[in-house]
Amino acid sequence: MKYLFLIIAIFTSGAVLSEPINLVSYSEMVQSNDNKLAYRPKFAPVPGAPNIDLVTPKLEGAIVSPTPIRMRFEAKSPSTIKPDTFKVYYGSFQIDITERLLGASKVGLGGFSIQEAALPKGSHKLTLNIQDSEGRVGSKTVEFEVK
Numbered sequence: 001m002k003y004l005f006l007i008i009a010i011f012t013s014g015a016v017l018s019e020p021i022n023l024v025s026y027s028e029m030v031q032s033n034d035n036k037l038a039y040r041p042k043f044a045p046v047p048g049a050p051n052i053d054l055v056t057p058k059l060e061g062a063i064v065s066p067t068p069i070r071m072r073f074e075a076k077s078p079s080t081i082k083p084d085t086f087k088v089y090y091g092s093f094q095i096d097i098t099e100r101l102l103g104a105s106k107v108g109l110g111g112f113s114i115q116e117a118a119l120p121k122g123s124h125k126l127t128l129n130i131q132d133s134e135g136r137v138g139s140k141t142v143e144f145e146v147k
Contacts, residue, residue, distance in 0.1 A: 024100075068116060071112055071128065079136070084107075089127040
């Protein structure tokens with residue numbers, strides 16, 4: 001019984017936040033959206049690089065703030081995900097918001113999740129990167145509108 005209580009305590013500690021985590025400020029969003037790049041560089045994915053999949057929110061419908069965010073990482077065998085290499089960049093200025101995210105979630109081999117992420121109403125773009133044990137970097141850019 002003592003071990004069951006310990007396991008429940010480990011899995012529930014830090015899982016509930018009293019307030020949503022603010023990922024970006026309104027001014028960061030406006031400045032990023034006002035920066036109209038003449039071009040966007042294209043790149044070919046690295047063969048065998050890890051996949052990053054957005055589980056929630058579903059981008060087909062309207063997104064409201066705060067919203068839960070859940071990402072899943074998948075490495076190609078025999079490599080494994082290196083959670084300490086995880087990075088999140090916001091907008092056209094590529095503002096590093098990794099520490100803001102890590103304040104509300106732990107990144108593991110399988111991904112991460114945030115119960116409530118607060119974002120201002122408007123257009124947003126997140127670029128996520130994760131590296132595997134063979135040094136290959138997987139990247140995913142997600143663009144969405146918060147209503």
